[in-house]
Amino acid sequence: MTAVAAPQIVAPAKRKTFSSFLRRDRTLTLTLALLAGLIVATLLGPLVWQIQPDAINLGAVLQAPSWGHPMGTDDTGRDVLARVLAGGRTSILAGLTIALIGAVVGCVAALLAGSMRGWVDTLFTWLTNSILCFPAILLAMAMAMALQPGVTAVVIGLSLHSFPWYMRTLRGEVMRLYGQDFIRSTTALGAHPARVLFRHVFPHLIPIMILQMAAVFGAAVLSLAALGYLGLGAQPPTAEWGEMITDGQQFFLTGQWWIAGFPGVGLLLAVSLTTLIADRAREVLDPRGEFIQAK
Amino acid sequence: MIRNILKRLGVALATVFGASVFAFVLLRKVPGDPARAIAGDGATDEAIAALRKSMGLDDNIFVQYGNYVGSLFRGDFGFSYSTGNSVGTLLAQRLPATLELGLLSVVFAIAGAVIASSIAVYSRRRWPDRFLRISSSLAMGSPPFWIALLALLVLSIQLGIFPGPEGRLSPGVLRPPNVTGMFTVDAVIAGQWGTFVNAAWHLILPAIVVALGPFAFLSRLYRNQLRGTLRETFVTVAQSHGLRRFPVYARHVAPHGLLSLLPAASLLFADLLAGSLLVEKVFGWPGIGSMTADAIIQKDFAVVQAVLLLAAILYVVVSLAADLIMTAADPRTRVGAR
Numbered sequence: 001m002t003a004v005a006a007p008q009i010v011a012p013a014k015r016k017t018f019s020s021f022l023r024r025d026r027t028l029t030l031t032l033a034l035l036a037g038l039i040v041a042t043l044l045g046p047l048v049w050q051i052q053p054d055a056i057n058l059g060a061v062l063q064a065p066s067w068g069h070p071m072g073t074d075d076t077g078r079d080v081l082a083r084v085l086a087g088g089r090t091s092i093l094a095g096l097t098i099a100l101i102g103a104v105v106g107c108v109a110a111l112l113a114g115s116m117r118g119w120v121d122t123l124f125t126w127l128t129n130s131i132l133c134f135p136a137i138l139l140a141m142a143m144a145m146a147l148q149p150g151v152t153a154v155v156i157g158l159s160l161h162s163f164p165w166y167m168r169t170l171r172g173e174v175m176r177l178y179g180q181d182f183i184r185s186t187t188a189l190g191a192h193p194a195r196v197l198f199r200h201v202f203p204h205l206i207p208i209m210i211l212q213m214a215a216v217f218g219a220a221v222l223s224l225a226a227l228g229y230l231g232l233g234a235q236p237p238t239a240e241w242g243e244m245i246t247d248g249q250q251f252f253l254t255g256q257w258w259i260a261g262f263p264g265v266g267l268l269l270a271v272s273l274t275t276l277i278a279d280r281a282r283e284v285l286d287p288r289g290e291f292i293q294a295k
Numbered sequence: 296m297i298r299n300i301l302k303r304l305g306v307a308l309a310t311v312f313g314a315s316v317f318a319f320v321l322l323r324k325v326p327g328d329p330a331r332a333i334a335g336d337g338a339t340d341e342a343i344a345a346l347r348k349s350m351g352l353d354d355n356i357f358v359q360y361g362n363y364v365g366s367l368f369r370g371d372f373g374f375s376y377s378t379g380n381s382v383g384t385l386l387a388q389r390l391p392a393t394l395e396l397g398l399l400s401v402v403f404a405i406a407g408a409v410i411a412s413s414i415a416v417y418s419r420r421r422w423p424d425r426f427l428r429i430s431s432s433l434a435m436g437s438p439p440f441w442i443a444l445l446a447l448l449v450l451s452i453q454l455g456i457f458p459g460p461e462g463r464l465s466p467g468v469l470r471p472p473n474v475t476g477m478f479t480v481d482a483v484i485a486g487q488w489g490t491f492v493n494a495a496w497h498l499i500l501p502a503i504v505v506a507l508g509p510f511a512f513l514s515r516l517y518r519n520q521l522r523g524t525l526r527e528t529f530v531t532v533a534q535s536h537g538l539r540r541f542p543v544y545a546r547h548v549a550p551h552g553l554l555s556l557l558p559a560a561s562l563l564f565a566d567l568l569a570g571s572l573l574v575e576k577v578f579g580w581p582g583i584g585s586m587t588a589d590a591i592i593q594k595d596f597a598v599v600q601a602v603l604l605l606a607a608i609l610y611v612v613v614s615l616a617a618d619l620i621m622t623a624a625d626p627r628t629r630v631g632a633r
Contacts, residue, residue, distance in 0.1 A: 129306070130313025133610040134603060135569035138587070142599055145591045146321050222438055226573050229440050230588050245441055249577075252444050253452055253459075264441035272436030279432070 028280045035273040038266075042088030051079040053086035054237040065258055072258035074247060084262050086239035091221045091270065094155055098220040099213040101159040106166025107202075107209060113167070114174025115197055124171075128164035136161040137223050144232040151234050154227045162216045169212055170205050177201050214278035218271045225267050241267045300619065307615045314607035319360055322596045322603075367604075373597030377590065382601045385586060391476025392463060393575070393582030396502055397567045398477075403506035405560060408513035409553070416521040417544055427514060434511035439570050443504045443577040450500060457500040460579040468493050501578045505570045509563040516559055520552035527551075554624055561617035568606050 046053075057077030065072045071080035113124040131139070136158060143157030144150070177183055178201070186196055227233035228242025236243065241263040248259025338346075354362070366373070372382035415427040451457045458465060463478055471481035471490050479498060482491035524530065525548060533543045568583070575584035583602060590598035 126309055126313055129310045130317055130607075133310055133314050133607040134318075135566055135572075135606055135610075137569040137572060138603060138606055141572075141587070141591050142318070142321055142603055145594060145596070145599060218436065222436070225438050226440065229438070229573065230576070230591070232591060242438070242440075245438070245444070249444060253448055257448065260441070260444060264438060264445070267438050267441065268433065268436055270436075271438075272432050275435050276432045 028277065031273050031276045035277060038269055039092060042085050042092055045085035049082055049085060051082040053082040053239045054078060071262045074259045075251065080258055080262055083239040083244055084266050087241045087244055087263055088266055090151065090234055090238060090240045091224055094151055094224050095217045095221040097155055098158045098162055099217045102162030102166050102216055103209050103213055106163040107170055107205060109163065109167040110170030110174055111197055111202065114171045115178065124167060128167050131161060132164050136219065137226050140223060140227055141232055144227060149232045149235060154224055154233045158220050158223055162220065165216065166209065166212050169208060173205060173208060174201055177204055211278060211282055214274055214281065218274035218278065222271050299622065303615060303618055307611045310611050311608055315604055318600050318603040319363060322600050323356065372601040375595050375598045377593035377595040382597050385598065386601065389581060389583050389586045392580060393571055393584060395477040395479065395498065396505060396571055396580060396582060399498055399502040400506040400567055401564060403502055404509035404513055404563065407506065407510045408517050412514045412518035412521060413549060415518055427518060431511035431514050434507045437507065439504055439508060440573040440577055442507060443574050446500055446504055458497050460577060462579045462581055463494060463497050465493055501574055501580055505567060505574050508570060509566065512563065513556060513559060517552055517556055520555050521548060524548045524551045557617050557621060561613045564613045568609065
């Protein structure tokens with residue numbers, strides 16, 4: 001018995017609509033371009049802007065933005081632009097890690113729960129419910145306390161809080177798919193359960209997973225900054241947006257707005273742009289609004 | 296119906312149980328010996344061993360959990376060694392401030408979302424809707440603690456409309472006699488109008504900042520709901536009966552979507568706790584949030600454990616209540632209904 005052809009989810013026709021889609025949807029194009037610009041700037045920026053983010057220069061303390069320091073300097077004379085770029089890298093990499101860990105764990109859990117049902121499903125549902133009743137930030141704070149304040153603890157804490165979201169949305173989809181004719185006929189033809197799961201169910205989950213990743217990414221970047229702000233995330237001298245805002249807070253109200261101002265703008269841009277894109281993508285891929293929950 | 300309620304109650308209890316186990320296990324992993332931290336640096340090993348014994352830290356983890364739950368039911372939340380108070384006392388002192396802030400934020404978020412999205416949908420022009428979409432995206436992406444700083448800088452320091460980060464009352468203003476612990480309410484009860492105005496004046500700005508994220512989330516939801524409702528046949532029927540535009544909107548369209556806000560709003564209520572965690576620190580607001588932030592830095596695990604449990608219970612209770620209200624109000628959401 002030869003295999004039933006795997007469902008083609010990235011059909012060539014879809015790619016064509018994507019480019020024509022971009023041309024029609026100017027807001028989406030703009031937001032995508034801005035976000036791409038931001039990511040490229042934070043990843044490649046340090047190559048161009050070669051001042052070290054933690055180079056202390058007591059001769060140039062608290063300088064206002066100028067050509068030499070486009071975003072000014074902080075209270076130890078560190079260049080704010082260099083720190084914003086370095087901080088962006090910390091945030092974006094951590095956000096991606098959290099989104100990925102959550103996706104992998106959540107997807108495995110959803111496949112197990114959705115295909116095996118019974119007590120496995122009950123167990124996973126109970127577990128995810130129990131985790132989701134804590135606010136993400138509080139859970140990450142507790143994790144930072146139980147381990148050691150720092151990016152690693154926060155990433156673990158936030159991943160722990162992100163996988164249930166994936167699991168919830170994907171589990172429902174897995175169950176829906178198992179009721180569909182094409183899965184039932186594949187099973188009836190004698191396909192191995194594992195083959196059904198990986199060849200026929202899993203590919204359908206990918207678009208949902210990507211959408212969920214966008215939502216998780218934005219929330220994770222924001223939470224990481226929040227933890228950094230409270231002194232539980234990135235530890236000095238690591239540059240991180242939230243921690244920079246804490247640093248600049250005492251100067252913010254006395255006139256040196258640039259130290260806390262620019263990291264805040266970076267954060268605002270990164271998260272708002274992701275939200276906008278995820279939103280727009282959801283309208284296209286999930287018009288009934290069934291799958292993706294952000295938070 | 297009764298079975299249904301019992302079932303949901305069971306799920307809620309199981310969830311709280313899971314959450315409490317989780318919080319317990321997580322915080323028993325705190326590095327460093329809590330007994331050593333409490334006893335201080337100068338304590339002898341024997342003293343620490345005795346303290347460990349009295350705290351029950353040498354027992355089996357199941358026994359420890361049992362003792363913990365037992366003392367919870369006796370109203371004993373443990374002892375906060377960094378402040379030298381029992382956690383129960385701390386919570387009683389701090390909870391009203393957070394509750395006051397949280398409740399006003401909920402009001403702001405829901406009222407703001409309903410009004411803003413009604414305007415955006417009712418107006419036939421395009422820009423109100425655009426404005427709402429863009430501003431809500433920005434609000435969802437904005438770090439609350441940073442917005443708090445910005446608001447303080449512009450509205451309080453530059454324009455002087457709101458007070459600075461000085462807590463709940465201006466220095467020199469006496470706190471009203473304690474009834475609920477919420478200063479605005481207590482001031483009204485005592486008839487101290489000057490105090491009421493002062494407390495409200497300190498409350499508004501933090502409440503707006505905390506409400507911003509939930510407002511953005513709810514206004515998007517409600518806007519989509521409204522636009523969906525406008526396409527329903529009952530709206531067409533009402534219009535073809537000759538009703539004017541506003542009555543159709545106010546009587547038929549707007550209330551239709553309100554109920555759907557309830558589950559989302561209940562989720563956000565729990566989220567407000569997280570929001571106030573960040574905003575309280577900026578405004579010097581003496582609530583649960585600033586207490587938790589301090590406790591974590593001090594590794595005061597009894598406080599953190601109590602706050603985790605409180606957050607979990609709050610979440611479960613509020614979502615259970617929303618669930619039950621939804622079931623009572625909307626037969627379509629009943630389990631087993633088709």
